[in-house]
Amino acid sequence: MEKIISGIQQMGIGVPNVQEIWKWYREMFGIDVRIFEEAAEAPLMIDYTGGKVQSRTATLALSMESGGGMEIWQYTSRDTEKADFDIQLGDYGLYSCRIKSRDVEASYNFHKSKSVKILGGLHKAPNGDLNYFLEDPNGNIFNIVPGEGWFVDTGHPAKTGGVAGVMIGCSDIDKSLKLYQDILGYNWKVYDSKGVFEDFSGLPGGDQNFRRVLLAHDEERMGPFSKLLGPTKIELVQPIDRTGKKIFENRFWGDWGFIHLCFDVRGMEALKKECEAAGFPFTVDSGDTFDMGEAGGRFSYIEDPDGAWIEFVETHKVPVMKKIGWYLNLKNRNPKKRLPNWMLKAMAMNRVK
Numbered sequence: 001m002e003k004i005i006s007g008i009q010q011m012g013i014g015v016p017n018v019q020e021i022w023k024w025y026r027e028m029f030g031i032d033v034r035i036f037e038e039a040a041e042a043p044l045m046i047d048y049t050g051g052k053v054q055s056r057t058a059t060l061a062l063s064m065e066s067g068g069g070m071e072i073w074q075y076t077s078r079d080t081e082k083a084d085f086d087i088q089l090g091d092y093g094l095y096s097c098r099i100k101s102r103d104v105e106a107s108y109n110f111h112k113s114k115s116v117k118i119l120g121g122l123h124k125a126p127n128g129d130l131n132y133f134l135e136d137p138n139g140n141i142f143n144i145v146p147g148e149g150w151f152v153d154t155g156h157p158a159k160t161g162g163v164a165g166v167m168i169g170c171s172d173i174d175k176s177l178k179l180y181q182d183i184l185g186y187n188w189k190v191y192d193s194k195g196v197f198e199d200f201s202g203l204p205g206g207d208q209n210f211r212r213v214l215l216a217h218d219e220e221r222m223g224p225f226s227k228l229l230g231p232t233k234i235e236l237v238q239p240i241d242r243t244g245k246k247i248f249e250n251r252f253w254g255d256w257g258f259i260h261l262c263f264d265v266r267g268m269e270a271l272k273k274e275c276e277a278a279g280f281p282f283t284v285d286s287g288d289t290f291d292m293g294e295a296g297g298r299f300s301y302i303e304d305p306d307g308a309w310i311e312f313v314e315t316h317k318v319p320v321m322k323k324i325g326w327y328l329n330l331k332n333r334n335p336k337k338r339l340p341n342w343m344l345k346a347m348a349m350n351r352v353k
Contacts, residue, residue: 001266001267001269001270001335002267002270003265003266003267003270003271003274004222004223004265004266004267004335004336005184005185005221005223005263005264005265006221006222006223006224006225006226006229006263006264006265006266007068007221007223007225007226007229007230007231007232007263007264008067008068008163008165008166008229008232008261008262008263008264009068009069009225009229009262009263009264009313009315010060010062010068010069010070010071010163010262011068011069011070011071011094011097011163011166011258011260011261011262012070012071012073012258012259012260012261012262012309012311013070013071013072013073013097013140013257013258013259014073014074014075014080014254014255014256014257014258014259015072015073015074015080015138015256016074016079016080016138016256017074018057018058018059018072018073018074019059020137021072021136021137021138022059022061022070022072024136024137025061025070025072025136026061026352026353027114028111028114028116028136028158028160029063029099029156029158029160029161029162030063030065030154030156030158030160030161031061031062031063031069031070031162032061032063032351032352032353033061033062033063033064033347033348033350033351033352034059034060034061034350034351034352035060035061035062035069035318035347035350036058036059036060037057037058037059037060038057038058039055039056039057039058039076040055040056041053041054041055041056042054042055042056042254044284044286045253045254045284047283047284048252048253048254048284048309049252049253049254050252054075054077054078054252054254055075055076055077056073056074056075056076056077056254057073057074057076058071058072058073058074059071059072060072061352062162062228062347063154063156063160063161063162064151064152064154064228064345064347064348064351065100065102065147065150065151065152065153065154065156065160065161065162066100066147066149066150066151066152066161066162066227066228066229066230067099067100067147067161067162067163067164067229067230067232068162068163068164068229068232068262069162069163070162070163071260071262073254073259075254075255080254080255080256081251081252081255081256082139082255082256082257083247083248083249083251083256083257084250085245086204087204087245087247087257088203088204088205088244089169089200089203089204089205089206089208089210089237089239090169090205090208090210090237090238090239090242090244091169091205091244091245091246091247092169092170092171092244092245092246092247092306092307092308093168093169093246093247093248093258093306093307093308094166094167094168094247094257094258094259094260094261094308094309095141095166095167095168095169095237095247095258096133096141096142096143096166096167096258097140097141097142097143097163097166097167097258098142098143098144098145098163098164098165098166098167098232098233098235099142099143099144099145099160099161099162099163099164100145100146100147100148100160100161100162100163100164100230101144101145101146101147101158101159101160101161102147102150102153102159102160102161103159104122104129104130104131104132104144104145104146105122105130106159107144107158107159107160108121108122108132108144110157110158110159111134111144111158116134116135117134117135118132118133118134118202119132119133119134119135119141119202119203120132120133120199120200120201120202120203120206121202123198123199123201124198124199125145125191125197125199125214126191126193126197126212126214127190127191127214129145129146130146131143131144131145131146131199132144132199133199133202133203138256139256140257140258141203143167144160145164145165145233147160147161147164147230148230148231149227149230149231150230151227151228151230151341151344152345152348161230162230163232164230164231164232164233165232165233165234165235166234166235166258166261167234167235167236167237168180168234168235168236168237168261168304168308169237169238169239169244169247169306170236170237170238170304170305170306171238171243171244171305171306172238172305173211173213173236173238175305176236176304176305176306177213177215177236178278178279178305179278179280179302179304179305179310180215180234180236180304181215182278183274183275183278183280184234184263184310185217185219186215186216186217186233186234187215187217187218187219188215188216188217188218189213189214189215190214190215190216190233191212191213191214192211192212192213193211193212193213194209194210194211194212194240195209195210196208196209196210197210197212205239208239208240208241208242209239209240209241210237210238210239210240211237211238211240212235212236212237212238213235213236214233214234214235215233215234215235215236216231216232216233217231217232222336222337222338223264223265223266223335223336223338224266224315224330224333224335224337224338224339225264225315225338225339225344226264226338227338227339227341227344228344229264246306246307248307253309259309260301260309260310260311261308261309261310261311262310262311262312262313263310263311263312263313264313264315265312265313265314266314266335266336267314267335268298268300268312268314271312272285272300275302280302280303280304281302282300282301282302283301283302283303284299284300284301285298285299285300285301286298286299286300296315296316296317297313297314297315297316297317298313298314298316299311299312299313299314300312315330316329316330316331317329317330318330328343
């Protein structure tokens with residue numbers, strides 16, 4: 001089977017309390033449909049958790065508006081550790097999560113009315129897109145950006161959907177392009193700019209010189225969930241005047257912050273061969289179907305040139321309507337074919353208020 005990347009499935013977020021922050025994400029972003037919630041050990045991640053099997057609880061949630069979901073992840077066997085330094089723009093790794101908006105100015109006004117911490121204000125990116133940054137109660141930074149490819153209008157007052165991409169700090173953007181552009185299919189440069197940028201002015205360290213490259217995919221994504229996940233963009237940011245630090249230096253995967261960027265894929269074996277040939281070998285591979293409680297599939301990890309964790313998930317089983325025990329088996333479906341809209345919309349039955 002050939003490699004198919006359907007889109008960003010979710011952003012992994014390490015938190016000190018899953019339920020508290022998910023309530024905030026429901027209110028502020030409308031990410032309120034629970035796909036699974038599970039407490040278990042994470043034996044396959046032992047190389048990234050100090051050589052010891054750790055326990056955790058995790059909730060995967062998404063918005064019916066469209067966009068990727070969030071895997072909200074909390075250690076139960078140890079405390080969730082924060083970075084021991086102040087993270088700045090351009091530090092290496094997953095820096096900020098992009099959230100799509102139907103109306104960026106309306107989203108901005110809603111978040112201001114809710115006393116959300118806004119970093120700076122409304123500004124234009126180099127391509128003219130209005131955007132702003134905000135901080136969640138755990139200090140994670142989100143970039144609210146214009147959205148494309150909407151699925152359902154839920155009427156949420158924030159006018160936001162799910163994950164629309166990510167901003168990633170890099171030591172050498174050209175090296176990173178070999179992964180994000182060549183393998184992950186973000187083959188279109190929306191812009192490639194250098195300088196001091198007004199829309200970065202409210203971010204820690206944002207008053208410095210940067211190179212920033214915004215990547216998009218010029219082909220429509222295929223696969224079962226591609227209609228719901230929608231189009232996404234990845235922005236690579238490289239500091240020019242300083243050497244950055246690794247955001248997760250001396251910490252475990254699963255600790256405080258954005259822990260991984262996860263892509264929904266089909267054709268995992270083809271992807272594995274391509275990644276290995278390009279110098280990005282799988283560092284974790286679950287092999288056959290891995291049981292995730294209410295869902296199941298094969299998952300794997302690679303690292304980008306600066307050590308940021310990229311996850312791939314080939315979904316085999318997913319709950320559609322858990323209340324009546326309706327689970328979807330994807331193993332024998334045409335990997336390029338999208339699920340019908342009515343079936344995707346049925347997932348809204350798993351909404352949590």
